Each structure stands twice: as C-alpha cells, then as structure tokens.
Amino acid sequence: EMFGQLSSGLEAAWTKLKGEDVMTKENVAEPMKDIRRALLEADVSLPVVRRFVQSVSDQAVGMGVIRGVKPDQQLVKIVHDELVKVMGGEVSELQFAKSGPTVILLAGLQGVGKTTVAAKLAYNLKKQGKSCMLIAGDVYRPAAIDQLVILGEKIGVPVYTAGTEAKPSDIAKQGLKEAKLNNVDVVIMDTAGRLQVDKEMMDELKDVKRFLNPTETLLVVDAMTGQEAASLVTAFSVEIGITGAILTKLDGDSRGGAALSVKEVSGKPIKLVGRGERMEDLEPFYPNRMAGRILGMGDVLSFVEKAQEVMRQEDAEDLQKKIMSEKFDFNDLLKQTRAVAKIGSVSRVLGMIPGMGKVSPAQIREAEKSLVIMEAMIEAMTPEEKEKPELLAESPERRKRIAKDSGKTEQQVSQLVAQIFQMRVKMKNLMGAMEGGANPAFTD
Ligand code: GDP
Secondary structure, eight states: OTTHHHHHHHHHHHHTTTTOSSOOHHHHHHHHHHHHHHHHHTTOOHHHHHHHHHHHHHHHHTOOOOTTOOHHHHHHHHHHHHHHHHTTSSOOOOOOOSSSOEEEEEEOOTTSSHHHHHHHHHHHHHHTTOOEEEEEEOTTOHHHHHHHHHHHHHHTOOEEOOTTTSOHHHHHHHHHHHHHHTTOSEEEEEEOOOSSOOHHHHHHHHHHHHHHOOSEEEEEEEGGGTHHHHHHHHHHHHHTOOSEEEEEOTTSSOOSHHHHHHHHHHSOOEEEEEOSSSTTOEEEOOHHHHHHHHHTOHHHHHHHHHHHHHHHOTTHHHHHHHHHTTOOOHHHHHHHHHHHHHHSOHHHHHHHSTTOOOOOHHHHHHHHHHHHHHHHHHHTSOHHHHHOHHHHHHOHHHHHHHHHHHTOOHHHHHHHHHHHHHHHHHHHHHHHHHTTTOOGGGGO
16 A cells, blocks of 8 residues: 555544544644654655644644534545645646657666666657657666667667767767657657766766757656655756656555655656556656545545535525525525535435434435436426526416426426425525524515
C-alpha cells in the first residue's frame, strides 16, 4: 500500500474528533499532533510540516458547522485540500515546443531510474502519436547505453548512441542534428548520473543543456530518498535550472516525504511519477488523486464537497422567500431534487436528517424511484404550469396531458400536485419554526 503508514497516521487524527459537534482550538490540538507526527514519520521536510499543520489548524478552527457534515469529515477534507496544495495543486503538464522538436533532458543521480524513465517517456509519447528519439548520454555507465538500446528496440524508438568516448555535449549536438533530420517530434536525452552531486556532473549538464536548449529539463529522483529528493531538486534547480521533477519508485514502500516536500521546498513541480518497472508504469502526477490515495477516503471527500456545494447555492435565499410566501413551485421542487441527487444518494440525505438515520434499503430504493417518476412528470409540464401549480389543480385536462406525456398515471400526477400544496404549508411551518417565531410571511 503506497504511503500506508502516512495514511494510518493521519487517520488517527480524525478518529479523535468522532462524536464532536464542532472543531475548536481545544479539541483539534490532539489531532494536530497526530498530523504532525504522521508527516514527520513520512519524512516530510520540517518547514513543510510546520506550515501544513498551522494551515490545517487555522482552517479547522475557523470552519464552523456545515449542516449535515461532521467535524471528523470536515477535517478529512481540510487535510485533503492541504495535501493537494502542498503537492502543487494542479497537475503540471509536460510542455511541448511550438516549432521544431521538443527536447527533454533528463538528469539525476545513479540508480534513481533515469534510463528506465527515458524509455518509459518515449513509450508513452509514442502512444500519444508522437515520433520520438532517445539519445544515450550516460557515458559513465556503458551498461546504461546498452540498456537504453535494448529498451528502444523493445518499444520501437530509435536510439542515438556515440559510445562512451564522446563528450556528452557532442553527443547532444549530434543527436539533436539527427533528430531534426528525421523530423522527430520529441527527443529525450539520458545523461550520466553520479553517486552524489558533484561539480563535474553539474558542469557537464550545463554544457549539454546549452547545446540542446531543452523544452523540459527534468530531474529524476527516487521516492525512497524522502525529503532528500526535495533537496536535490533544489540543488539542480539552482545550479542548472530545471523545469520539474520525475519521482520514481512510488510503488515501493516509500513514505511520502518526497512527494509532499518537492514542490514546497524547491518551487519545482513533480511532473511525472514512476510506479513500477514496466513501460506502462509512468504517469502524470495528479496532486488531487495522490491526496485521495493517501487518505483513501474518496467517498467522504466527495460527500463533503457536494454538501458544501449545495449549501453554497446562491438561490438558497430566494428559495426561502418563496417558501415563506407559499410560492414554492415545481421548478423549485426539481432544483431541490437535483441538489439531492448531487449529494449522491437519497440515503445519505436521509441520514443527515435527525431521527432518520436508519432507513431500510427497500425504503431508499422506493424513494429514489419516486424521485425519477416525479422528474418525468415535472418535465412534461409547460413553463407556466411549473410556476403555477394552481393551473394543474384546476384542470383535469392538463393533468391528463402530463400523465400521457410522462407515461405515468393520472393518479400519480394528481398526487404530485396535491403534494406540492402540502409541501408549501409544511415547509413554511418548518422554516418559521427554525427562525424562532419571527415569521416574515406576515410582513408580506
Ligand atoms: P539510472 O541509473 O538512473 O539510469 O537507473 P535505471 O533506469 O538503470 O534504474 C535502476 C533500477 O531501478 C532498475 O532496476 C530499474 O528497473 C528500477 N526502477 C526504475 N524505475 C522504477 C520504478 O518506478 N519502480 C521500481 N520498482 N523500480 C524502478
């Protein structure tokens, strides 16, 4: 399980909020300690941890109550959004040159998976319909050149090689020339790594970069190295200028420190991630999905999101006015039903209403079915009829027409019409009660 330890560490935080009604400075103190501990154990860089916890804590305490959403669910959402933010927010896509070949220069220390990434990248771009060429520039490791040639053959992408004697910058120059001759869309150059950052490697890369003028210069880092990966990205960024990072070996038992630290520490985005040794195992880095995977609570997240969305509806006030003046019509009914459908399922909504926690699956299916039936009937109404239920109450002909057009019975239509008048009264009473006596209906 990717980042399993981080996931369970974070989970401890919201578990402690179960049963609370609202988040306060006092009751989030313990959960914040859990979050801090989980991030530190995942090897996230300390300044990042501090900012993260501060931000989550501020948001949690300032959040207030969202009707129907419990504090532990709110905290999941806040942590999720903060994880997304710390990982860079949006996906950072590979850039392509406007004209001429797109050149991608790969850098990185030995053993991080650079050569594998070069081939994976070519494989992926080829699948997207781009013609690719690889340049074998790892002159310090003859095996790396052979490895790239073999991979190139496997994926059907030409590999430019010039042995181990040539200077990397000359290989770059010749390789690029060859690529241009062949009208290649994307050129990917693998370069020599070292065991550690040293001046020779940096100078070589600077040289190569000058000749290639790459669209993307990507540093390949190993997720297993945690926050050290973030420091490397910073170092390469300062020394040679890079456009982003590629994080490999995310399939192993890495703890998440790299994924969570790179962007904040270096300012450079992670563009791609490697999640295995097969050519297919390279994908864009989606902060959103990554955060979702870390938390493993997709359903809670989408629930809270949708509840917030529904609550934010601008026409909430409008609706209130309509209810109070008993003008609630079929349009409003439809809007409300759709809002309910947005929340996900009737069962969830029923669960949000006090005293309705336990509803049988049969009842839920019944309720969902009747919503569909209701929608069909409302859709068969004219705009005028939707606004003025009175028209339907007065005219059996209209009800007959709607029944026919919606494929329902006249009795069902009559029921719906009766229902909206009942709802008008009930909703008004309910809202009047919620507002504690002051009944604006009298000011009308
Ligand atoms: P280089 O020295 O940076 O060129 O590294 P290589 O491309 O030769 O990769 C070093 C080792 O890591 C090889 O055994 C690769 O198969 C392996 N490797 C590369 N990327 C991944 C990955 O995403 N997941 C896993 N599990 N192994 C990887």
